[in-house]
Amino acid sequence: MDPVRRALVRLLLPALCALVAAAGCAAPDPSAPAVDAQVRRAVADWAAAPPARLAGVPLEGWSYEVTSVRREGDRASAQAELRYRLAGYDTAPAGSGRELTLTRDGAGAWRVTADGPAQGAPPQLWDQGEVAAVRGARSLVLGVGQSPQTLSDLAAGADRAVPAASAAWPGPWAGRVVVLVPATLDAMAALLGRPADAYRGMGAVTTGATGGGPAPADRVVVNPEGYAELSSAGRQIVLTHETTHVATRTATTARTPQWLSEGFADWAAYRDGPPAPAEAAPTLARAVRLGDLPAALPEDAAFAFGGDQDAMARAYEGAWLACRLIAARWGDAALVRLYELAGREPLPTALDQALSTDLPTLTKAWQQALREDLA
Structure with a gap:
């Protein structure tokens, strides 16, 4: 390093140190790791006995993975991910973000005093x-x-x-x-x-x-x-x-059209006692009788919660009638095959492989069924 640069370093170093100090930097608290470990042990002890409110629930694998600890004097909070299973029902642990509050008693021991959902978690x-x-x-x-x-x-x-x-x-x-x-x-x-x-x-x-x-x-x-x-x-x-x-x-993925997912679920629900279409689809039947025939199978947005109730009813009813048509014309197995394929292939490919048809042809057949069944 040349003499000019050495001189600049000597001049600037005190100023930089002063700026760091002014920014509030301080030596780390040597007790922090010990407190962190004590809090984690207290959370593990807490996990050993699930809440009394769950006394009758078949639980297994109840544990908290602590992700961060914050201490203020004799109080601390721990952010954690709760993992648990319902024995005999869950195939893998379910998860839930939690925030635990802890206090330190006179003997210096940390204990969990509150356990609730983490910020932003339901x-x-x-x-x-x-x-x-x-x-x-x-x-x-x-x-x-x-x-x-x-x-x-x-x-x-x-x-x-x-x-x-x-x-x-x-x-x-x-x-x-x-x-x-x-x-x-x-x-x-x-x-x-x-x-x-x-x-x-x-x-x-x-x-x-x-x-x-x-x-x-x-x-x-x-x-x-x-x-x-x-x-x-x-x-x-x-x-x-x-x-x-x-x-x-x-078998359901982001690729699966909502009309197929919701329509299939309704088709399954109505199979044992199939109602008359106009009886099970009164909102859509009313629209068809007034000449308002849907131009296309329902879009995913039509099934959104909290929207127009009549529009959502027409979407669900139209989806059921589409699946009902597919099962009647191509067979139950073909409908199941379409569902399986639609979760991993583009819909045109799934329709071609499962039904040997395309979307415009299916839509026209569905519209004709609506005229016949609902009008």
């Missing part, structure tokens, strides 16, 4: 109250604020839904279903992280991952208010529809 069912569990032959129903009779009735309905879904979907799946029943519509919406208006009037929805692999945490989540308004037959249709979504999950 609550879990047990965050809303004590969870009651009812086991069916093929189902597990978990509820908060519900009567034992309500949960037992749901378990019986879910037990009937599982073989109905299996009859429609011959592909491999677990053959069992988990049903969550929160106390209110607002509580349901909180579990799903959406506004309550998105689910108003609906009987239930299904959660879970898509992408061609097994979803460890498929859950049918019941809207207790919408479900209560349904007839006995309507409740069974809803449970079978949602259970079919669970059954077809491994």
